[in-house]
Amino acid sequence: MPQSTDELMQNEVFGYAGLDRVGKICGWNRAAELITGYRPEEVIGKNVCLFFTPEDTALKVPDREMERALEMGKAEDQRWHLKKDGTRFWAAGAMTVSRDADGKVVGLSKIFRDDTVRKQTEDHIKSANADLNRFSYTVAHDLQQPLRTLTTYVELAFRKNLHSFDHESKEYVRIAVDASKRMRALISDLLALSKSDHKAELRERVDCNAIFEDAQANLQEHLNTARAVIAHSTFPTLPGVGSQLVQVFQNLLENAIKYRRPDVKLEIRVDAIHLPPFWRFSVSDNGVGIADVDKERIFGAFERAHSGKTESGSGLGLSICKNIVEQHGGTIWVESNAGHGSTFFFTLREN
Numbered sequence: 475m476p477q478s479t480d481e482l483m484q485n486e487v488f489g490y491a492g493l494d495r496v497g498k499i500c501g502w503n504r505a506a507e508l509i510t511g512y513r514p515e516e517v518i519g520k521n522v523c524l525f526f527t528p529e530d531t532a533l534k535v536p537d538r539e540m541e542r543a544l545e546m547g548k549a550e551d552q553r554w555h556l557k558k559d560g561t562r563f564w565a566a567g568a569m570t571v572s573r574d575a576d577g578k579v580v581g582l583s584k585i586f587r588d589d590t591v592r593k594q595t596e597d598h599i600k601s602a603n604a605d606l607n608r609f610s611y612t613v614a615h616d617l618q619q620p621l622r623t624l625t626t627y628v629e630l631a632f633r634k635n636l637h638s639f640d641h642e643s644k645e646y647v648r649i650a651v652d653a654s655k656r657m658r659a660l661i662s663d664l665l666a667l668s669k670s671d672h673k674a675e676l677r678e679r680v681d682c683n684a685i686f687e688d689a690q691a692n693l694q695e696h697l698n699t700a701r702a703v704i705a706h707s708t709f710p711t712l713p714g715v716g717s718q719l720v721q722v723f724q725n726l727l728e729n730a731i732k733y734r735r736p737d738v739k740l741e742i743r744v745d746a747i748h749l750p751p752f753w754r755f756s757v758s759d760n761g762v763g764i765a766d767v768d769k770e771r772i773f774g775a776f777e778r779a780h781s782g783k784t785e786s787g788s789g790l791g792l793s794i795c796k797n798i799v800e801q802h803g804g805t806i807w808v809e810s811n812a813g814h815g816s817t818f819f820f821t822l823r824e825n
């Protein structure tokens with residue numbers, strides 16, 4: 475980014491608008507001209523609202539931006555602006571206070587860059603993802619009913635003819651029923667994945683102790699079967715969507731159970747530490763661990779690192795966790811000692 479006003483005036487990438495204290499334009503560089511189409515003589519003396527959209531001007535966005543810059547020394551912003559021909563460009567910009575040699579505020583400098591192509595690409599990807607999400611939700615949702623019917627009728631036919639089925643036929647039915655159960659689990663994960671992609675409305679405050687208890691209760695049978703020992707700290711109350719956060723704990727605990735070592739007593743430790751403005755949670759196990767090469771990719775949809783070793787699993791659990799955590803403003807990652815255990819970390823905002 476250029477430094478002095480002289481440098482700014484020559485710059486052909488970063489637009490520069492010099493403003494007085496009430497927003498009247500008094501400086502306009504070459505890049506500002508190239509980006510907006512306005513020549514200096516067409517804007518000097520006019521109010522900066524000239525290149526804000528009418529909606530933003532009506533909402534007093536330019537005034538608020540100037541007030542913020544005057545108060546804080548700097549105001550950053552990204553929004554649509556107007557060109558001379560009436561079309562819009564996406565500007566990533568910053569407004570800073572300009573001072574004279576004695577440090578007295580004499581006006582403001584608005585520096586901006588035309589980021590329209592990046593914004594359009596991002597919007598395009600977002601909209602394509604939303605379409606894909608809607609599509610997978612609809613397909614998964616509509617598959618539930620025929621699958622339920624199929625399973626019910628296979629089981630009915632089996633029960634009715636139990637006496638006449640030989641060993642081989644019984645085995646065929648068992649395989650069909652198992653496959654339909656796996657498909658049901660996959661569909662339910664796909665539905666959960668589509669739902670987890672929506673921006674979380676962080677209106678309620680959620681007691682994470684209760685959330686953790688719910689997740690454990692949902693897995694009680696599995697935890698008992700695995701004879702898991704769980705130790706944990708106390709957890710904070712945070713803004714979030716309760717049902718989604720239960721899902722995060724549940725998926726991580728379920729994985730600790732699934733990827734345990736058969737010859738080692740399963741021990742799970744769940745902690746939360748305060749790292750303002752976040753709380754960082756960790757779920758540690760002493761299971762099979764994860765190789766370095768797999769640590770990032772396992773958070774992608776359908777990515778599995780131990781497929782074949784366990785039948786159950788769609789490869790969607792961690793991507794659901796990732797979506798939920800990110801929609802709550804946090805991040806998720808794993809540290810692992812392959813062969814000895816893993817610790818999944820995730821952060822949640824404290825407000």
Ligand code: ADP
Binds near residue numbers: 732772778781816
């Ligand atoms: P799934 O368990 O259905 O395969 P996930 O998205 O929950 O899908 O996990 C992706 C992969 O990450 C798993 O297939 C497994 O290889 C690995 N993984 C997840 N959790 C653990 C864990 N606690 N220990 C070892 N590997 C794990």
